[in-house]
Amino acid sequence: MKIILYIIQKEFKQIFRNKGMLPIIFVLPLIQLIILSNAATFEVKNIKFGFIDNDRTSTSRALVQKFNASTYFDVSTDFPSEVLASSAMLKREVDVILEIPHYLERDLQKEKHINLGVTINAIDGAAAGVENVYVTQIIQNFSKHLKVDLLQPSDKQVQPINIETIPLFWYNETLNYKTFMVPGILVLLVTMITLFLSGMNIVREKEIGTLEQINVTPIKKNQFIIGKLFPFWVLGMTLLTIGLIIAKLIFDVPMVGSLLLMYLYTSIYILVVLGIGLFISNFTETQQQAMFIAWFFIVIFILMSGLFTPIESMPKWAQVITEFNPIKYFVEVMRMVMLKGSGFIDIFPQLIKTLLYAFIMNGLAVWSYKKTN
Amino acid sequence: MKRFIGFIKKEFYHIFRDRRSLFILFGMPIAQILLFGFAITNEINNVDIAILDHSKDATTKEIINRIAASKYFSIKQMVTHEANIASVFQKGHVKAVLNFEKDFSKNLIKDHKATVQIIADATDPNTANTISNYVNAILQQYQKELNKDITIVYQIVPETRMVYNPELKSVYMFVPGVMTIILMLVSAMMTSISITREKELGTMEILLVSPLKPFQVIIGKVFPYIFLSIINAVVIVMLSIFIFNMPVQGSLFLLALESVLFIISALALGILISTISATQQTAMMISLMGLMLPVILLSGFIFPISSMPLPLQVISNIIPAKWFIIIIKGIMLKGVGLQFVWKETLILLGMTVFFIALSVKKYKIRLE
Amino acid sequence: MSINKVIQVEDLTKMFGDFTAVNSITFDVEKGEIFGFLGANGAGKTTAMKMLIGILSPTAGEATVAGFDVFTNAEDIKKNIGYMSQKFALYDDLTVKENITFFGGIYGLSKSKIKEKSNTLIEDLGLEKVANQLVGALPLGWKQKISFSVALLHDPKIVFLDEPTGGVDPITRRQFWEMIYKAANHGTTVFVTTHYMDEAEYCDRVSIMVNGKIEALDTPKKLKEQFNAATMNDVFLKLARG
Numbered sequence: 001m002k003i004i005l006y007i008i009q010k011e012f013k014q015i016f017r018n019k020g021m022l023p024i025i026f027v028l029p030l031i032q033l034i035i036l037s038n039a040a041t042f043e044v045k046n047i048k049f050g051f052i053d054n055d056r057t058s059t060s061r062a063l064v065q066k067f068n069a070s071t072y073f074d075v076s077t078d079f080p081s082e083v084l085a086s087s088a089m090l091k092r093e094v095d096v097i098l099e100i101p102h103y104l105e106r107d108l109q110k111e112k113h114i115n116l117g118v119t120i121n122a123i124d125g126a127a128a129g130v131e132n133v134y135v136t137q138i139i140q141n142f143s144k145h146l147k148v149d150l151l152q153p154s155d156k157q158v159q160p161i162n163i164e165t166i167p168l169f170w171y172n173e174t175l176n177y178k179t180f181m182v183p184g185i186l187v188l189l190v191t192m193i194t195l196f197l198s199g200m201n202i203v204r205e206k207e208i209g210t211l212e213q214i215n216v217t218p219i220k221k222n223q224f225i226i227g228k229l230f231p232f233w234v235l236g237m238t239l240l241t242i243g244l245i246i247a248k249l250i251f252d253v254p255m256v257g258s259l260l261l262m263y264l265y266t267s268i269y270i271l272v273v274l275g276i277g278l279f280i281s282n283f284t285e286t287q288q289q290a291m292f293i294a295w296f297f298i299v300i301f302i303l304m305s306g307l308f309t310p311i312e313s314m315p316k317w318a319q320v321i322t323e324f325n326p327i328k329y330f331v332e333v334m335r336m337v338m339l340k341g342s343g344f345i346d347i348f349p350q351l352i353k354t355l356l357y358a359f360i361m362n363g364l365a366v367w368s369y370k371k372t373n
Numbered sequence: 374m375k376r377f378i379g380f381i382k383k384e385f386y387h388i389f390r391d392r393r394s395l396f397i398l399f400g401m402p403i404a405q406i407l408l409f410g411f412a413i414t415n416e417i418n419n420v421d422i423a424i425l426d427h428s429k430d431a432t433t434k435e436i437i438n439r440i441a442a443s444k445y446f447s448i449k450q451m452v453t454h455e456a457n458i459a460s461v462f463q464k465g466h467v468k469a470v471l472n473f474e475k476d477f478s479k480n481l482i483k484d485h486k487a488t489v490q491i492i493a494d495a496t497d498p499n500t501a502n503t504i505s506n507y508v509n510a511i512l513q514q515y516q517k518e519l520n521k522d523i524t525i526v527y528q529i530v531p532e533t534r535m536v537y538n539p540e541l542k543s544v545y546m547f548v549p550g551v552m553t554i555i556l557m558l559v560s561a562m563m564t565s566i567s568i569t570r571e572k573e574l575g576t577m578e579i580l581l582v583s584p585l586k587p588f589q590v591i592i593g594k595v596f597p598y599i600f601l602s603i604i605n606a607v608v609i610v611m612l613s614i615f616i617f618n619m620p621v622q623g624s625l626f627l628l629a630l631e632s633v634l635f636i637i638s639a640l641a642l643g644i645l646i647s648t649i650s651a652t653q654q655t656a657m658m659i660s661l662m663g664l665m666l667p668v669i670l671l672s673g674f675i676f677p678i679s680s681m682p683l684p685l686q687v688i689s690n691i692i693p694a695k696w697f698i699i700i701i702k703g704i705m706l707k708g709v710g711l712q713f714v715w716k717e718t719l720i721l722l723g724m725t726v727f728f729i730a731l732s733v734k735k736y737k738i739r740l741e
Numbered sequence: 742m743s744i745n746k747v748i749q750v751e752d753l754t755k756m757f758g759d760f761t762a763v764n765s766i767t768f769d770v771e772k773g774e775i776f777g778f779l780g781a782n783g784a785g786k787t788t789a790m791k792m793l794i795g796i797l798s799p800t801a802g803e804a805t806v807a808g809f810d811v812f813t814n815a816e817d818i819k820k821n822i823g824y825m826s827q828k829f830a831l832y833d834d835l836t837v838k839e840n841i842t843f844f845g846g847i848y849g850l851s852k853s854k855i856k857e858k859s860n861t862l863i864e865d866l867g868l869e870k871v872a873n874q875l876v877g878a879l880p881l882g883w884k885q886k887i888s889f890s891v892a893l894l895h896d897p898k899i900v901f902l903d904e905p906t907g908g909v910d911p912i913t914r915r916q917f918w919e920m921i922y923k924a925a926n927h928g929t930t931v932f933v934t935t936h937y938m939d940e941a942e943y944c945d946r947v948s949i950m951v952n953g954k955i956e957a958l959d960t961p962k963k964l965k966e967q968f969n970a971a972t973m974n975d976v977f978l979k980l981a982r983g
Contacts, residue, residue: 002849005846006847010832017834018834020655024655024658032662032667036667039670039681043680090713108529115530115531116529116531116532118533119534120533121536125538125545129506129541135531135533139529139531143529146529162485162486163486165491165508170494172495175495175501177499180497192661192665196657196658208830208833209827212826217819218817218848286391288391288566288657292394292398293397296404298661298665299558302665303413308669310417312420313415313418318412340463343463347465372795
């Protein structure tokens with residue numbers, strides 16, 4: 001077993017001597033964590049709003065004012081014609097256009113039905129949906145107030161039935177996207193670093209010739225591999241720890257659940273990633289090939305992890321594929337434990353699957369490493 | 374000139390002889406775009422909902438039926454007590470709980486008002502919001518029907534037109550983004566590795582001593598990859614059009630030109646990375662670690678740039694992918710011509726020239 | 742099975758697909774011998790050696806190294822041999838001392854043994870000043886000598902050297918062969934491949950491989966007589982011409 005220690009010692013020395021790589025391993029991910037977490041948000045804000053006011057009365061101006069006052073809408077432009085407004089939308093200068101018909105005020109007083117034209121840039125379908133909700137809300141609000149101002153309620157009028165819905169958002173009342181994204185981005189960064197480093201490691205020794213030298217020694221396969229993996233495992237856990245500290249200090253992400261559980265899970269998770277990297281490393285001849293393959297998997301894993309788009313929204317066959325995506329489990333566990341305080345029993349399915357994955361992956365890695373070709 | 378062509382030939386040989394890498398360079402983008410085009414979507418489907426029904430009367434039953442009937446939702450379980458809600462969420466399957474108050478029907482008849490809480494698991498705020506909106510929409514629809522005999526004096530009704538993407542297909546939003554990301558990463562990675570490989574193997578010195586000018590060496594290195602990436606781009610666009618039914622409202626020719634420009638900018642970025650890396654490992658790590666997340670997050674691919682804090686909006690301007698995504702969406706979905714995207718095109722052009730110039734300068738420094 | 746024969750090879754063959762790299766070679770090496778395994782580039786020397794050191798499995802034939810079968814006991818062979826690769830495989834980003842410590846540890850030497858060996862090695866090679874410098878910064882000749890010494894750290898019965906003098910100046914080559922003599926005098930068998938025919942003169946016995954086959958096997962003196970040549974170089978030229 002002492003032999004493993006020699007290998008571990010050598011690997012650590014090499015990692016820390018590589019002056020070019022150290023900032024990439026430690027500084028770059030953490031900077032990205034801090035900066036990019038601020039980018040991730042599905043909130044729809046600063047909506048560029050434009051209107052065509054064909055009525056030009058105090059009522060129409062009041063309606064426009066409602067949009068101006070809203071925090072969601074920004075930059076309100078008065079377009080003289082529909083043509084100009086459409087052209088502006090083509091140029092990305094405006095995303096929502098409200099067309100107020102002639103005789104708005106007059107028709108309202110006559111208690112007629114009014115149709116307002118709303119045009120929304122729907123390239124981002126989800127955002128468009130949200131924008132639509134906001135527009136509708138503002139218009140309904142405006143409607144309600146008008147009733148109070150303009151209308152004289154008569155006894156004959158029957159009060160409409162109202163089903164009042166009260167939305168409550170648990171674990172994240174303010175719908176703060178950072179709470180959601182920071183743990184996720186941390187997961188991504190830890191995964192990328194450990195995958196790339198382990199993926200390139202053995203190939204590198206192949207390329208420079210030291211692997212052959214090692215294969216001629218009586219060292220056992222598993223001694224060699226454990227010795228190689230251990231430093232990267234430590235690296236991953238360290239990165240995670242620093243990341244969690246940043247998450248708490250800078251983003252004030254809640255840590256409701258058991259930290260111990262988090263670490264237990266992560267320690268197994270990192271083994272999976274290292275196993276994958278090692279496995280890749282065994283089958284490639286050059287670092288370039290190893291990187292390409294690692295890149296292929298990482299991009300797929302990242303985009304199909306449920307971090308950016310929900311897994312439940314994917315077609316069934318895609319969901320099956322995500323069963324093999326280790327990041328998916330990590331994201332789930334992170335959110336469940338950190339944000340909801342889920343316990344050991346709750347994450348048991350993910351834990352077992354990840355454990356199995358670790359066994360299989362590392363087993364494959366050891367098996368496919370041949371000291372004698 | 375002959376030397377130059379000879380040099381380019383060599384670069385081509387390198388690439389085509391490395392079967393494994395070639396397979397990855399072509400196969401992977403295809404596999405990825407197919408995967409993502411189908412799998413990446415914001416739309417919700419069959420979300421697990423739980424019901425806490427304190428009334429259990431005809432009205433609540435009707436509402437629950439409607440929710441169950443909706444393709445967006447699926448009723449997973451009934452909850453008996455408020456206290457159980459937390460543990461239901463902790464298990465991780467149920468995303469929202471609908472809590473109907475007691476005497477729901479009675480209250481509707483008597484007071485014309487009844488309450489239902491939509492308790493959403495907001496660890497994923499986006500989904501929570503969407504779920505909340507959709508449930509609300511179903512309830513509003515039901516409410517409308519309840520009120521249909523009651524004449525409402527007047528209404529101001531917005532008539533909404535969704536333009537460029539009337540069906541709100543998320544494919545339209547994501548496919549351009551996926552195209553861009555794949556092209557960018559592949560291009561940048563390829564060239565950054567190509568140059569540092571020569572450095573590590575020592576063949577770079579041979580190039581340095583040769584009569585080829587630095588400018589020629591760099592262009593020569595980039596050239597085969599332009600060719601490869603164009604093939605990639607064509608395949609990806611074809612797949613988008615034929616499999617995902619992405620429209621191409623605008624000029625295909627313009628799309629092609631802009632794609633070539635973007636590819637060159639990504640390749641140039643790769644070269645720049647390689648001039649600052651001593652080893653292949655460093656180059657690859659920078660290309661991947663340094664480019665991947667920023668491009669995914671700051672290019673407007675998934676998250677709208679306008680919603681980001683101002684400093685990030687500024688930073689997003691230096692990411693070539695951002696401009697290209699705008700151009701692609703403009704051409705494919707809006708059908709605009711050059712007159713609407715000339716600004717973005719110019720910026721992309723400027724970036725490319727900048728990257729190449731900087732690379733040549735750094736390369737020259739190495740000579741001295 | 743003579744106890745004096747540390748390497749016994751019979752009809753050893755290696756094929757890569759249709760290509761026969763090593764074609765049914767047969768030879769023995771005695772304990773304490775300096776055995777030169779000569780041949781042109783591409784003759785199959787390195788392939789043959791890789792089979793003997795247990796990192797390439799043979800297609801056919803038999804071979805025992807240090808008493809162990811290359812097919813079934815490759816790992817036992819490795820306990821008893823040392824190896825110096827063509828690339829002088831040392832870790833450029835570790836110091837001289839660290840490289841020694843690492844390889845010593847891999848071979849299971851105790852800490853005190855490693856220390857003792859390390860000091861001896863550094864002293865013998867006169868590397869006191871650079872003991873704590875990264876190997877990558879050292880000139881090729883020094884790397885070569887360190888690589889050889891590292892191969893001998895665990896006092897192996899046989900040491901295999903693959904083109905150990907490639908790219909090194911004549912003086913350093915001479916010094917290197919002195920190191921080889923010293924090792925042989927201590928009882929270590931030396932199996933060395935090279936394409937420098939003049940080095941053949943330094944060996945006890947020499948075999949010459951041409952296109953995967955052993956075309957000559959004897960002492961340099963006898964070979965020169967046999968082929969009526971003045972130098973080993975001439976012997977080789979005559980052989981190669983067929």
